[in-house]
Amino acid sequence: MRNSPLVSIIINNYNYQNFIEQSISSALNQCYQNIEVIVVDDGSTDNSRERIANFNDSITTVFKENAGQASTFNIGFKKSRGEIICFLDADDLCFPNKASSVVEILCGVENQNLAWCYHYLLQVQEDGIIDPQRYQPQQPNQETKKVHVMDFRKHIKNGVRPNFVPSTSGLCFKRNVLEKILPMPTKDGILISDMYLKYVAVFLGKGAVFDEMLGIYRRHSNNLYATDIKDKQKIGAGIDTYTSYAFLENFPGLKKLSIKMSSKALAYYLHHTSELQKNKHIIADFFKKIDSFSVIQILISTLYYYFKYYFCNLY
Incomplete structure (x- = not known):
């Protein structure tokens, strides 16, 4: 992998008109320059598509019929060109140093054999506009940054669930590992989540868990897991x-x-x-x-x- 690989940030959206613009802006506003942002709208019935269209050629846009989150991962990956893939839910945000931090981890000389990188997210209860600078934690310096290299393959083969996996917006992969996982099953009626991605990646290779918060997980009234x-x-x-x-x-x-x-x-x-x-x-x-x-x-x-x-x- 090159020292400055292309990073693809794939955003999946369904009826998040109130959040999608800020999510896209956070993906575009990266300190690391060699990025592409792909937005896959899964048949939204609100005004999401109009708001996505405002970004014109700064992003790659896919408008499709509703078929579930797994289908957005599949088509987003197919459209991507990056050597590193980061997923982002449309109601969440990236901090500006996300792409550079992930590249540093996955492209470091000592980490050449890593297949994935999972990082923490700051949980924020907010329905409106979020100011990322207000929430971005002070970043650790080079000496105090902690990257935990994990080889959980033996454990997951024995039926142990990994307890270090984040939500979608904390998932980053090398392209070659996603080529072995995707496409995800998308038959009618199948309920399958990002769990498929993160567990299979752990099964296929070593990875890293980064103790730095590289984004915001927004808790709001429409979250899937905000239900009773x-x-x-x-x-x-x-x-x-x-x-x-x-x-x-x-x-x-x-x-x-x-x-x-x-x-x-x-x-x-x-x-x-x-x-x-x-x-x-x-x-x-x-x-x-x-x-x-x-x-x-x-x-x-x-x-x-x-x-x-x-x-x-x-x-």
Whole structure:
């Protein structure tokens, strides 16, 4: 990889007319000059597209029919040219030093074999315009910056979920690793999130977790995860169901993790049988792909999570 590689910042948007302009501006306003910004609008029905169009040729724009977040990742990556890819949700912001910091990590001589870089985000409760300079933390100097090189491959193969993965706007990858992951599954009715990206990347190679906050995660009334606990659990179970199936189908080395995730989802469905009926087709297909011993493992794990549900939330 070159010392000054092209960095692609891919923004996914759906009905975030109040936030999209500031998100794009934060991506364009990078100290690092060799960037491209790609905005994929997933069939917004508000005024998002008019506001995106105001940026003219300073960005690459894709207007498409609604098909979910995974589809925006797929087409955004296909349109990109960068050797480093950073994802950004349309309601979040980049700090000006994001691209330069990620390049420093992924292109450092000692980090040539890293496949990904995940960084922290500052959470801000704000529905209006955010002044990034007001929130940008004082950056550590070269001596105090901490880059934690992580090789979690053995653990994730054994079914251990990584606990260091951020939301979409904290995900950065080398192009060659995303070429092995994308496109993500996007069939009708599939509920799959960025979890697929970040877990598979951890499975495929070493990476780095950077202790510096390189952006803002905006908490607001329309966040997917701002819903009440019942909705969170339903969404979490759906994501686990479809993601575990996708892991099993595309990355068999993640079989143990798939079993754990599907067991947790099944336990939730046993408490909410109407949701089980909605997802029974994908559950049936999952069981067709595994052996008898794995079925027994799932049944035992499901019982464990089923009783655990009485004492604490599964999602």
